[in-house]
Amino acid sequence: MELGKVVGTVVATRKDEGLKGRKIQVVNLVNCDMSATGEFVVAVDTVGAGVGEVVLVVRGSSARVTTGMSAVPVDACIVAILDSVEIQGKRVFDKARDL
Amino acid sequence: MELGKVVGTVVATRKDEGLKGRKIQVVNLVNCDMSATGEFVVAVDTVGAGVGEVVLVVRGSSARVTTGMSAVPVDACIVAILDSVEIQGKRVFDKARDL
């Protein structure tokens, strides 16, 4: 999976039936230290993530294993909102401290 | 998923049975600010997107979850025509304004 920060939303009236009613968000991918990788992905959110939150993104067919997504043409889903990331014993991200 | 702009079409007489009757389009991938990434993908269109429109592209096996695509050898589908993209509260793309 990949780490990312939710930065925005995408609105589309004309879309595949499976995408109706889904919240489609823009996620900037980040490194472990929360610096931007310069890449982004458009993902369906299933955990209620808001702009600014650090999330876990799952890609590929596994995105369809996310709850309620089996019949949705989606290749990226937000599957978790992160509380913290710890690298080599150091807390590099802490939601309560950093957001 | 990825954002892209439809720029053209591909015509092929000799092709896999599953691709017969499909509209195959060339999509230039774009960043959130609609600048070109320099990459493109050839995708089957299922939502009636025209050249110039900004679309959402789904890749991999999920492309086959798009309506009517389950038996089609396709790894990229246009699944939505975008109305708008909002990043950090700013409308970076608005179909009515920008196209």
Add this chain to the structure above:
Amino acid sequence: MELGKVVGTVVATRKDEGLKGRKIQVVNLVNCDMSATGEFVVAVDTVGAGVGEVVLVVRGSSARVTTGMSAVPVDACIVAILDSVEIQGKRVFDKARDL
């Protein structure tokens, strides 16, 4: 999907059962203007493409959705031989004209 030009063939006596009798080709990936991307892929051909022809390549599990490929360990298939590519109303590739 991706655009490519067939440039050669691969021969292997010792191989997985599923690959027996398959034509395995080397495809140089190209941009829309037919310039080389510098990347190539080894793909199973199912439409009878010859060296020099411009083709459409499908990747991943969708390669196995190509006719006759469901039990073949293949992650790339040639699924179409292109007649033409039109970008922004300009014919950038025309088989009858360019080959």
Add this chain to the structure above:
Amino acid sequence: MELGKVVGTVVATRKDEGLKGRKIQVVNLVNCDMSATGEFVVAVDTVGAGVGEVVLVVRGSSARVTTGMSAVPVDACIVAILDSVEIQGKRVFDKARDL
């Protein structure tokens, strides 16, 4: 598959049901000589790998073939803890010697 070194962990309270109770780790991908590639992946650990250990990571839908993962939205799993890597007859990594 890819080689990596476990460097940390990710904690998330709000997450997809399938991820509940899973150990989610940060893995820095490494080359055969154990030098860092500069890339990392967030993976679910199913073999009990600890920080500092060199592991094998499987990606994509195959991550869900890992024991107990079939209904989990996961695109990367740690599937082995490496004892040694031998390249051209030279032992480039040996857990007993190097860790």
Add this chain to the structure above:
Amino acid sequence: MELGKVVGTVVATRKDEGLKGRKIQVVNLVNCDMSATGEFVVAVDTVGAGVGEVVLVVRGSSARVTTGMSAVPVDACIVAILDSVEIQGKRVFDKARDL
């Protein structure tokens, strides 16, 4: 699929059940002219390839379509040992001549 040269092996005692008894090899990916791409992949060998041999590697879910691999968490398999590669009518690789 991709071309590669087998350069070594990986040994792991603690691993997913599905990987038990499998030969896990390190494969350096090569271009058509057999020059190294600088990338490598760890793949399960099912055709008895030895170090130094030029092989065909299949990736993703298709690796599990390789004989005996359906329940194995593997995203890359060696599916053929190459005899020759011919590009633009020129034999760029010939096992009998080059190895």
